[in-house]
Amino acid sequence: MxxxxxxxxxxxxxxxxxxxxxxxxxxxxxxxxxxxxxxxxxxxxxxxxxxxxxxxxxxxxxxxxxxxxxxxxxxxxxxxxxxxxxxxxxALRRIRGRRIAMVYQDPKSSLNPSMRVGRQITEVLEIHALASPSAAARRALELLDLVRIPDPADVARAYSHQLSGGMQQRVVIAMALAGDPxxxxxxxPTTGLDVTTQARILDLVADLKRxxxxxxxxxxxxxxxxxxxxxxxxxxxxxxxxxxxxxxxxxxxxxxxxxxxxxxxxxxxxxxxxxxxxxxxxxxxxxxxxxxxxxxxxxxxxxxxxxxxxxxxxxxxxxxxxxxxxxxxxxTPMTASGRLRVRAPAATAPPVATVEHVTKHYDEPGALARWLGLARPPVHAVDDVTFALGAGEVMALVGESGCGKTTLGRIVVGLVPPTSGRVRIRRRGTSAEVVDDAEFRRLVRIVFQHPDSSLNPTKRIATILARPLKLAGVPRRGRRARVRELLEAVRLDPGHLRRRPRELSGGEKQRVAIARALATAPELLVLDEPLSALDVSTQASVVELLMDLQARLSASYLFIAHDLSVVRHVADRIGVMYLGKLVELGTADEVFRPPYHPYTRALLSAIPVPDPSAPSAAVPLEGTVPSARRPPAGCRFHTRCPSKLGRICEEIEPPLLSAGGTHVLACHIPLEELRRQPPVRP
Ligand code: SF4
Ligand code: SF4
CATH class of the missing domain: 3.40.50.300 (P-loop containing nucleotide triphosphate hydrolases)
Structure with a gap:
């Protein structure tokens, strides 16, 4: 105290x-x-x-x-x-790492990529003279078991890059526990992890404490x-x-x-x-x-x-x-700001984007490799995804890392070509498709997750904001006025124009990235996890800014996120992706109440809430997302689904079926049964 x-x-x-x-x-x-x-x-x-x-x-x-x-x-x-x-x-060295241990945010910075996981743990045990070389290997397996890693022997033989982010963080925790601190x-330790992985690491921390x-x-x-x-x-x-x-x-x-x-x-x-x-x-x-x-x-x-x-x-x-x-x-009672998104988009307007049966496979083997029998299966990043995005609509795409949401966003913005299927972009209020490349680049823009890697560190903010205007052919005099307008739109003062990205806070950098994306007055903005590198207060101010701009500019947003609680407040519709497939799509209210797809239910129950008396995840999602090179047959979620029915789930892929209104979901469980499920966190 x-x-x-x-x-x-x-x-x-x-x-x-x-x-x-x-x-x-x-x-x-x-x-x-x-x-x-x-x-x-x-x-x-x-x-x-x-x-x-x-x-x-x-x-x-x-x-x-x-x-x-x-x-x-x-x-x-x-x-x-x-x-x-x-x-x-x-004396401090003897205490550090043994009696006092530390787990950092990024597990990669604590792990040696060229050494097997088991050896990294035995090395800690040997440095601190905690076990003889013969006992160290056994103790390493015990520690991996302590942090609830399934198949400790397999993981001990693996290299860190072969493990998911959550597994890497468990290994780092096992190393920290080696000295019985x-x-x-x-x-x-959970910042940057998926909400489901975060829920399991938090359960582990509570369990270890006990x-x-x-x-x-x-x-x-x-x-x-x-x-x-x-x-x-x-x-x-x-x-x-x-x-x-x-x-x-x-x-x-x-x-x-x-x-x-x-x-x-x-x-x-x-x-x-x-x-x-x-x-x-x-x-x-x-x-x-x-x-x-x-x-x-x-x-x-x-x-x-x-x-x-x-x-x-x-x-x-x-x-x-x-x-x-x-x-x-x-x-004084706590203040409530109410929902950020109150205006529904016009349902009758033609969509600004249609994503039609889009598939993206990376690493497709060539004809020679196939002929020689050396072909590895391709990575199924996105498989047969179809949806339309209305004029002025905010649609969110959510799912764990590797579900394909970022690849899909990049396909929509034209950065990645689809393997099959197509994306059509239309000007707002027209049904004519945009075919001119320059017009496409002006109308469809993206904001990336990490402003640090998307803003040139050697350039001043004025130059960064002027560049897309120059590329769009705006004359020099007009550029200067527009740059000031953009800075004002994202609520930064003109003093920022002379600064470089490293002189700005994380939130300010993301505002500059948003201003740059708005430079050409786009009608569709793809926001690729724009909040995940920011702390909660900065997240709240960037969300508020994005929604304010959306209301003023009537742009459509494709909002890619892993935080479902933010998404609920900003999105008109939410698409849930798992291992390259769209498994559920509906309005925010439809997706947040039964009937849920079993995967959505697990995602919702993993959201941490600021209430110490709230129970931990009611639907624990065990295991990791299977390899996208060999996605499971049938329902891709069947290897982790807590509600799996049996062979039908393993053999037959469930189609997306209507669940009423605009709501569709892909599951073999009868809708009536899904409707009877209790709501998550009522
Ligand atoms: S937090 Fe500081 S400024 Fe605010 S009421 Fe308390 S003492 Fe005053
Ligand atoms: S189809 Fe089967 S495995 Fe897939 S979500 Fe439904 S119950 Fe689970």
């Missing part, structure tokens, strides 16, 4: 006392953490939440004493009763994830601990306006409350800081807030909030 009387009955495993960290820079000190006091008991999980740049990862690296040389620490970090700040490097630090008794520091920007795994929660903002308390109390009665902001940034899965961004930006942490750091963004601020730095106030038995007005905050 932070501040107030100690209630932890046993000595804490980790204790931070007034920990401050700043970095020396040429422009003066940059404050990353200020006066953070908290502790974690054995067997307890502390969830640490906050936006990007709030200091969460700095705190983790400070505990590991793994900060760059420019870092200056004050206060104390105590582990198992001893201060780590005075420890010699050799007293403290496990997990830094965004079985191992280690203290866990779980870091995430997403309070829905924090609610799922934590006993207590700490909220960091601009390097300061703003609120802390038991998970149930803090979620039931958040007492700091910033905690409320993080909760309101999450869309609810019932479709009644849309994501609501926290206005403004975190403060620059250079120089002196007076008053409450959150004041410039706080809807509860009053004059005193700008002068007085609040102390952590006692809100409940162990709940504390750094706010002068916490009593008013808890007495």
């Amino acid at each position: 932070a501040g107030g009387a100690r209630v932890t009955p046993v000595a804490p495993t980790l204790e931070l006392r007034n920990l401050s960290v700043h970095f020396e820079t040429a422009a003066g000190p940059v404050h990353a953490l200020r006066d953070v006091t908290l502790e974690i008991a054995p067997g307890e999980t502390l969830g640490l939440a906050g936006e990007s740049g709030s200091g969460k990862s700095t705190l983790a690296y400070a505990v590991l004493r793994d900060l760059p040389p420019s870092a200056r620490l004050a206060g104390d970090v105590r582990f198992d009763g001893e201060s780590l700040l005075g420890k010699a490097p050799e 007293q403290l496990l630090i997990m830094d965004e 079985r191992l008794g280690a203290a866990i520091l779980y870091i995430s920007h997403d309070l829905a994830v924090i609610a799922r795994v934590s006993d207590r929660v700490g909220i960091l903002y601009a390097g300061e601990l703003m609120e802390t308390g038991p998970v149930a109390e803090l979620f039931r009665r958040p007492a700091h306006p910033y905690t409320r902001g993080l909760l309101e940034a999450l869309p609810d899965i019932h479709g009644t409350r849309g994501p609501r961004p926290i206005g403004g930006r975190p403060p620059e942490r250079a120089g002196a800081m007076a008053g409450c750091l959150f004041a410039p963004r706080c809807g509860f601020a009053e004059a005193a807030c700008a002068q007085t730095r609040p102390e952590l106030a006692i809100v409940g038995r162990t709940q504390r909030a750094r706010c002068l007005r916490w009593e008013t905050v808890v007495a």
Whole structure:
């Protein structure tokens, strides 16, 4: 707990006392953490939440004493009763990786691609002298079993690139557990994973906590994830601990306006409350800081807030909030922004895009390879997908990694040619197909997932935005005015024009990418996971911007996403894909209530919700998506389907059949039976 009387009955495993960290820079000190006091008991999980740049990862690296040389620490970090700040490097090395272990966001950065998985685990055991070479191999299999990897012996022989992202993260967790650590630090371990994989990793973390008794520091920007795994929660903002308390109390009665902001940034899965961004930006942490750091963004601020730095106030038995007005905050009901998408598209207008029996197979073997019998089967990325996208319609495509949604988006935008089938694009309000390449490129644009890789880092924003205009033949004078208009449309100020992408935050970069896509006034925008690299508050502001632009420009969106709760608020219709096939399509309301396709049901039940009392996934989806080179016969979902009927599912592919209204789904289970299923998270 932070501040107030100690209630932890046993000595804490980790204790931070007034920990401050700043970095020396040429422009003066940059404050990353200020006066953070908290502790974690054995067997307890502390969830640490906050936006990007709030200091969460700095705190983790400070505990590991793994900060760059420019870092200056004050206060104390105590582990198992001893201060780590005075420890010699050799003593720290013995603690790190053994008694304190860390799991990072990207499992690839922790795994050696040229070494078998089993050998990587035995190496950790040998480095820390935890097992003899003969016992290490057996212990490696036990650890893989502990993290619930099926067939540990097979996985031990594999290389990391042969495993899915979820399996790789399990291997990294197994390596972290090799030393039987007293403290496990997990830094965004599920960010970037599919919602189904995330649900299983969160179940694993909860299970490991019960079985191992280690203290866990779980870091995430997403309070829905924090609610799922934590006993207590700490909220960091601009390097300061703003609120802390038991998970149930803090979620039931958040007492700091910033905690409320993080909760309101999450869309609810019932479709009644849309994501609501926290206005403004975190403060620059250079120089002196007076008053409450959150004041410039706080809807509860009053004059005193700008002068007085609040102390952590006692809100409940162990709940504390750094706010002068916490009593008013808890007495004020949470705000609801309502659904973001309220306008249905005109049903009578001709579609702007029709996707007709589109198939994409990669790696098709040549005639010679087939003749020599050396042909490998092709990758079935997309198989026989058909749908139409109306004028001004927002259609979402969802599914796990490898389901084909990104390939389909690229086919629609003309970046990838289909193997068979075709995509027709029409100008809004006409039935004539666009055949001219230049007009097609102007009317159909894409926003990619990672603005870092899609924006040229050497160019200024003005040049990046002017380029598509130049290619479209807009004269120089007109270009300058249009670039300013675009910047204003995505709510960035003109000062950004002279900056380069690396000088912008993740959200600002994505706004530039959106502005660039809008440069040619497109009528169809393909949005390829535009939110998945952003934290929840930034996601909420980008979603709000996208929907505002859509309402003003009446463009159609093909919104590719893996987050179904956001999709519910923005999409008119949702298509669910599995292993290259469209398995369900309907309006957002049709897809979010029975009858569900069994795969959609599993996806919906895996969505984390910001409610610590909510049960874990009711329909656990085991196993991984089969290889797209050899998709299963019959229903492609039959190898993982919890409702599989039997041979009919293994042998006969179910057709897409009407489930009423615009709703279609592909399953052999009779519709009446699917209709009788209880709703997911009623
Ligand atoms: S102290 Fe004032 S500005 Fe700071 S969070 Fe509380 S109400 Fe808002
Ligand atoms: S067809 Fe069979 S395997 Fe496929 S989703 Fe339906 S019940 Fe499951």
